Amino acid sequence: MSIILETRDLAKSFGAVTAAANINVTIHEGEIVGVIGSNGAGKTTFINMVTGYLKPSQGSILFRGKEMVGLSPRQVTREGICRSFQVAQLFPELSVLENMLIACSMLGGNLFNPFSPLKTKANLQAAQAALDDYLIGEYAHAPVSTLPQGVRKLLDIAMAMVGRPSLLLLDEPTSGVAIEEKFGLMDTVIKAVINSGAASLFVEHDMEIVSRYATRVIAFYDGHIIADAHTTEALNHPQVREYIIGSELHREQAEGVRYAAN
Amino acid sequence: MGSDRTPIFLCAALLLLLVVGLFIPNWLVFLFTISMAKGLVVLGLILLMRTGLVSFGQGLYYCLGGYIVGISGQHWGITDVALVFLLVVLAATLLSSILGLLLCRYREIFFAMLTMAFSMILYGILVKSEKLGSTDGFIIAQATLFGWQPEVEASGTWIFALAVIITLVALLVMHLYFRSPMGFGGEAIRENEIRVEYLGVSPRRLIYIKYVVAAVLAAFGGAITAVAAGHVDPEMAFWATSGEFVFIALLGGTLHVAAPLVGAFLIEIIRTIALDLAPYTWQMILGGSLLLIIFFLPKGLWSLLPKRREEEGL
Amino acid sequence: METLLAILIDGLVYASWLFIVAAGLTLVYGVMKILNMAHGSLYAIGAYSAASLVGWYFGSGHPPWGSFALFIGGAVIAGMVTGLIIERGVLRRMYGRDEVVMILVTYGVLLILEDVTKLLWGVDAYFAYQPYGMIGRVRFSDLTFAGYDLTLIAVAGLVGFALWYALNRTRQGKLLRAVIHDREISLAMGINVTRIFIVTFIIGSALGALAGGLTAPALSVAPGIGIEIIILAFAVVVIGGLGSVGGAAIGALLVGICRALAVHTYPQFELFIIYGVMAAVLAVRPQGLFVIARARKI
Ligand SMILES: Nc1ncnc2c1ncn2[C@@H]1O[C@H](COP(=O)(O)OP(=O)(O)O)[C@@H](O)[C@H]1O
Ligand SMILES: [Mg+2]
Numbered sequence: 001m002s003i004i005l006e007t008r009d010l011a012k013s014f015g016a017v018t019a020a021a022n023i024n025v026t027i028h029e030g031e032i033v034g035v036i037g038s039n040g041a042g043k044t045t046f047i048n049m050v051t052g053y054l055k056p057s058q059g060s061i062l063f064r065g066k067e068m069v070g071l072s073p074r075q076v077t078r079e080g081i082c083r084s085f086q087v088a089q090l091f092p093e094l095s096v097l098e099n100m101l102i103a104c105s106m107l108g109g110n111l112f113n114p115f116s117p118l119k120t121k122a123n124l125q126a127a128q129a130a131l132d133d134y135l136i137g138e139y140a141h142a143p144v145s146t147l148p149q150g151v152r153k154l155l156d157i158a159m160a161m162v163g164r165p166s167l168l169l170l171d172e173p174t175s176g177v178a179i180e181e182k183f184g185l186m187d188t189v190i191k192a193v194i195n196s197g198a199a200s201l202f203v204e205h206d207m208e209i210v211s212r213y214a215t216r217v218i219a220f221y222d223g224h225i226i227a228d229a230h231t232t233e234a235l236n237h238p239q240v241r242e243y244i245i246g247s248e249l250h251r252e253q254a255e256g257v258r259y260a261a262n
Numbered sequence: 263m264g265s266d267r268t269p270i271f272l273c274a275a276l277l278l279l280l281v282v283g284l285f286i287p288n289w290l291v292f293l294f295t296i297s298m299a300k301g302l303v304v305l306g307l308i309l310l311m312r313t314g315l316v317s318f319g320q321g322l323y324y325c326l327g328g329y330i331v332g333i334s335g336q337h338w339g340i341t342d343v344a345l346v347f348l349l350v351v352l353a354a355t356l357l358s359s360i361l362g363l364l365l366c367r368y369r370e371i372f373f374a375m376l377t378m379a380f381s382m383i384l385y386g387i388l389v390k391s392e393k394l395g396s397t398d399g400f401i402i403a404q405a406t407l408f409g410w411q412p413e414v415e416a417s418g419t420w421i422f423a424l425a426v427i428i429t430l431v432a433l434l435v436m437h438l439y440f441r442s443p444m445g446f447g448g449e450a451i452r453e454n455e456i457r458v459e460y461l462g463v464s465p466r467r468l469i470y471i472k473y474v475v476a477a478v479l480a481a482f483g484g485a486i487t488a489v490a491a492g493h494v495d496p497e498m499a500f501w502a503t504s505g506e507f508v509f510i511a512l513l514g515g516t517l518h519v520a521a522p523l524v525g526a527f528l529i530e531i532i533r534t535i536a537l538d539l540a541p542y543t544w545q546m547i548l549g550g551s552l553l554l555i556i557f558f559l560p561k562g563l564w565s566l567l568p569k570r571r572e573e574e575g576l
Numbered sequence: 577m578e579t580l581l582a583i584l585i586d587g588l589v590y591a592s593w594l595f596i597v598a599a600g601l602t603l604v605y606g607v608m609k610i611l612n613m614a615h616g617s618l619y620a621i622g623a624y625s626a627a628s629l630v631g632w633y634f635g636s637g638h639p640p641w642g643s644f645a646l647f648i649g650g651a652v653i654a655g656m657v658t659g660l661i662i663e664r665g666v667l668r669r670m671y672g673r674d675e676v677v678m679i680l681v682t683y684g685v686l687l688i689l690e691d692v693t694k695l696l697w698g699v700d701a702y703f704a705y706q707p708y709g710m711i712g713r714v715r716f717s718d719l720t721f722a723g724y725d726l727t728l729i730a731v732a733g734l735v736g737f738a739l740w741y742a743l744n745r746t747r748q749g750k751l752l753r754a755v756i757h758d759r760e761i762s763l764a765m766g767i768n769v770t771r772i773f774i775v776t777f778i779i780g781s782a783l784g785a786l787a788g789g790l791t792a793p794a795l796s797v798a799p800g801i802g803i804e805i806i807i808l809a810f811a812v813v814v815i816g817g818l819g820s821v822g823g824a825a826i827g828a829l830l831v832g833i834c835r836a837l838a839v840h841t842y843p844q845f846e847l848f849i850i851y852g853v854m855a856a857v858l859a860v861r862p863q864g865l866f867v868i869a870r871a872r873k874i
Contacts, residue, residue, distance in 0.1 A: 106447070
């Protein structure tokens with residue numbers, strides 16, 4: 001399969017902190033890649049660099065052979081890379097439907113027509129259908145600020161998918177979502193991604209989810225990639241077991257205690 | 263989609279105003295005209311406020327519009343309203359498209375203070391220019407329309423009619439605009455710029471456009487005020503003038519296009535009374551009510567009305 | 577050579593005065609995230625209090641040197657009292673609102689105070705020139721400078737030092753810097769933010785009023801002086817970076833010297849140069865020279 005994204009020697013430092021170094025990642029068309037690594041390992045920094053939010057200190061990012069370094073998030077989006085966020089980035093005072101309508105009009109390119117209303121019947125139906133695809137149609141008229149995390153995360157991803165990206169980067173899609181809802185959410189999202197034919201990369205802390213949905217895993221540790229292999233192989237990598245999975249277990253235990261306490 | 267009744271309502275209201283204008287005393291006609299002029303400025307301001315930007319400097323364009331009218335009459339001998347207003351639009355577009363380049367990079371406090379600084383620069387320049395009458399300003403030549411010179415006694419009425427027509431057009435256009443994707447784009451920027459950027463749209467470009475539109479509306483307001491009052495002075499660019507626009511915008515709220523008009527009219531009446539009863543209390547009244555509005559009615563007076571339903575306009 | 581010296585001294589004098597006003601504005605912003613539009617009114621209140629105290633004092637024939645303590649102290653106290661009233665009466669009820677809303681709130685306060693000063697002091701100008709002449713004049717080669725102006729430089733230096741010392745060497749100051757850096761964590765750590773807000777706002781107001789009081793003998797005090805100041809002070813503060821006291825000092829120096837340069841060479845550019853410097857700085861560094869880093873958003 002052909003390569004869709006390739007980063008070469010990507011690096012980013014914030015003053016003395018090295019958030020990423022020697023990042024060489026290759027993603028193929030239609031591939032679904034899991035990214036693991038403890039907090040502060042540089043996963044979000046990687047996504048921020050690929051989508052133009054951060055300018056790399058060095059290195060290059062080739063998307064279908066085209067250099068992405070130096071483009072703004074808006075231009076990267078237009079090229080076909082969309083993303084979701086660790087903390088869902090929505091329009092909190094507007095309703096779910098309005099959020100989706102705005103996403104459709106902006107990504108759909110009919111923004112600069114000042115005299116046709118946004119809320120035409122056709123637009124409303126399209127937006128409602130997009131929400132239904134992600135099983136959040138029932139919340140259409142609720143203001144986003146009143147929604148539970150799981151719905152926000154789904155809306156965040158659904159809005160990114162409106163752009164029909166060929167590469168979708170998901171930054172911790174299940175963080176903040178109740179444990180019993182995590183698999184449902186990932187089922188919905190991954191199904192939609194596969195249907196659209198896009199390649200996807202998702203950051204995840206739960207190894208069960210990683211092994212269920214990813215065909216390949218990239219492990220970040222302290223700004224470096226310590227493993228990049230098929231899922232089972234990567235999860236059994238000694239360094240990954242020592243540095244990442246061990247600490248994730250602690251984290252899960254801690255979370256478990258918290259849930260029990262609630 | 264037939265139930266968007268706002269345009270019909272607007273046309274009816276303003277036509278009614280046009281008819282009423284023939285029968286009411288001159289001072290009231292003048293009051294209506296000025297309210298509409300200020301309402302136009304506030305309409306532009308609301309465009310910015312829906313985007314989350316407060317401009318404390320719309321007086322810049324209000325004054326610019328007024329002075330262009332004055333200068334073209336007194337110094338260039340152009341009194342034809344159509345031509346003069348064209349000049350006003352050009353001037354406002356030109357200035358705002360230059361200043362907008364800087365301003366579209368700023369938000370919140372920065373935007374508020376920089377806009378205010380710009381209008382105070384114009385104020386400073388005008389106060390110092392003897393040729394333009396310094397602090398006193400100057401009288402404006404009588405306006406004509408396509409070569410027709412109306413009688414002096416009737417001028418109030420036909421300027422009023424002109425204001426009604428311009429206001430009607432502006433309100434209709436803005437009503438459509440606010441419901442369009444671009445109108446909602448403003449709200450999107452106010453709510454979350456990062457998301458807008460990741461939806462492939464440049465918030466700066468949208469803000470830039472909105473800033474220019476707001477400037478043109480403000481300049482129209484200034485031009486109408488100048489023609490109606492027959493006089494301009496630097497006070498039009500003064501911070502307190504811009505502040506009054508902000509106040510009217512907050513009073514009216516951002517939920518309906520006609521709100522600025524109602525707000526402006528209320529303010530004009532209260533001011534007339536307040537200035538009569540007790541000088542040096544007008545700003546105090548404004549400031550006090552501003553605090554009360556912010557405290558009790560964050561969405562303006564219109565938030566007293568029930569929230570309109572989501573499917574509005576279908 | 578002499579022009580250069582004149583530019584330098586004039587620039588320093590102007591910068592000193594700007595610094596005192598701007599320091600108060602930026603301090604309040606840094607701690608409370610409120611850009612206080614009413615800061616100019618506090619300046620005006622300081623100036624009016626000083627002017628009327630000077631007028632009363634010299635009118636009733638007391639020993640002239642005592643006037644300094646009186647008008648400076650009077651201005652500062654007037655500022656502190658007004659500040660306390662504003663904070664307790666209005667701002668307290670609005671904490672937690674958007675920064676933009678807080679601008680509107682302080683704008684409302686500004687409107688009210690503008691009329692209050694008019695009601696209290698009328699609309700005619702006040703002149704309180706007596707203290708200005710008392711320090712005499714100082715000669716540098718062929719140039720003479722008013723001793724009063726030179727004293728202003730010393731006062732600004734003193735204010736700057738006091739602020740620096742308070743923020744960096746005292747326990748309270750360190751708490752203040754903790755709040756500037758991260759309000760939520762400071763709250764969680766049990767710092768009494770309410771008290772810090774009151775104290776900060778009173779100090780900020782006192783600085784604004786002090787600057788007003790100090791200028792009263794040098795200029796005529798008339799309606800409208802407050803608003804010119806808030807815009808100038810904002811320019812200074814923006815150049816330095818909102819919330820940074822050190823930045824305010826640099827901004828004041830930059831604006832002061834550039835303005836003096838313009839006044840001595842091309843006086844018609846006086847107004848432009850101030851905003852010119854601001855625009856130039858913003859073009860290169862959109863958030864000013866010293867920015868306090870913001871938390872990452874995504
Ligand atoms: N804007 C920033 N400024 C300074 N340091 C940053 C910034 N963004 C990230 N970092 C640092 O870079 C490292 C990687 O962070 P991040 O990419 O968010 O990790 P992850 O997403 O894997 O948890 C961390 O040490 C973090 O503190
Ligand atoms: Mg992260």
